[in-house]
Amino acid sequence: MGDSKSVEVLNDPSSPFYIHHSDNPGMHLVSTPLTGNNYSTWSRSMRIALSAKNKFGFVDGSVKKLSDNKATEAALWQCCNDMGLMWILNSVSSGLSNSVRDIARLTQNQMSMSDYYSQLKGLWNELSSYGSHKNCSCGAMEDRNEKEEQNKVMQFLMGLDDSYATMRGQILLVKPLPLVLKVFSMVNQEEKQRGIAAIPQPSxxxxxxxxxxxxxxxxxxxxxxxxxxxxxxxxxxxxxxxxxxxxxxxxxxxxxxxxxxxxxxxxxxxxxxxxxxxxxxxxxxxxxxxxxxxxxxxxxxxxxxxxxxxxxxxxxxxxxxxxx
Incomplete structure (x- = not known):
């Protein structure tokens, strides 16, 4: 895409890369923010709002990321994607968005395994407190809980220091993935074994x-x-x-x-x-x-x-x- 065609796309209201002069990162597209227990209604409102802005394709992946080899195209995609991301973040309650950010950023960073897991578990509990889930007999809640448990395992493993890369790979090969508490127990035991092996031994x-x-x-x-x-x-x-x-x-x-x-x-x-x-x-x-x-x-x-x-x-x- 040349520069002339890029200009045409920017001026075409039907293009997902079109940004109206009134659009800005600080906009609130929905009146009621996501608090944790209103996801269904919030999700529907947010989907409609993003579709009206012709930006939902950046969320579901239908608008593919453009090649970095073409600077103009890549800049257009990044600009629109960041705009949509800010609109979503603006529609999430401050407490919930802070918890999500903290979980995403938390890594072991030389902490002991117990301290790392305790901090992560505290953030999970805080995030869970923002919503309430009713029991059902259709099996949907069981599937949801299973996916949530898998997400916790992935978050815990991906945040480990690089020295646990081999063990992380071995655990990820286990099908089905063990519960996060079991994964913590396995990695914590590995940390203790390394501590024992590192004890200096006098001649x-x-x-x-x-x-x-x-x-x-x-x-x-x-x-x-x-x-x-x-x-x-x-x-x-x-x-x-x-x-x-x-x-x-x-x-x-x-x-x-x-x-x-x-x-x-x-x-x-x-x-x-x-x-x-x-x-x-x-x-x-x-x-x-x-x-x-x-x-x-x-x-x-x-x-x-x-x-x-x-x-x-x-x-x-x-x-x-x-x-x-």
């Missing part, structure tokens, strides 16, 4: 030095009396026993490794299965398998398993379901 040499430094008096007394130094059969280190082993029972609060060590120190994440963590110190062996809301712990040392359960319960409040 065996560093742990040995810490133990020796904490029990220097015992070592010196043993040397003076020519007694065999204490030995731990759990970590296979000298100068302490299993009963006082920091690697097994955790570091004391005043220890420099208190927050980073403890019962989870020494666990290695499997490269073949990222849900599997294993630890082997001497003969004792412990394995931890995590999947969504379930944790399976096994091994040949009940003391180590008990310490691990206690550690996890303090961090995440787990429920012990007993032996399989």
């Amino acid at each position: 065996v040499e560093g742990a040995a030095m810490a133990v020796q430094g904490g029990r220097g008096n015992q070592h010196s007394r043993g040397s003076q009396g020519n007694r065999k130094p204490l030995h731990c059969d759990y970590c296979d280190m000298d100068h302490h026993t299993r009963e006082t082993c920091y690697q097994l029972h955790g570091y004391p609060e005043d220890h420099r490794l208190y927050k980073t060590g403890g019962a989870f120190a020494g666990y290695t994440q499997s490269k073949a299965d990222y849900s599997l963590f294993t630890r082997k110190v001497g003969k004792p062996f412990t394995a931890l398998l995590i999947y969504v809301d379930d944790i399976l712990i096994t091994g040949n040392d009940m003391t180590a398993i008990g310490s691990l359960k206690s550690f996890l319960n303090k961090r995440f409040r787990i429920k012990d379901l007993g032996a399989l």
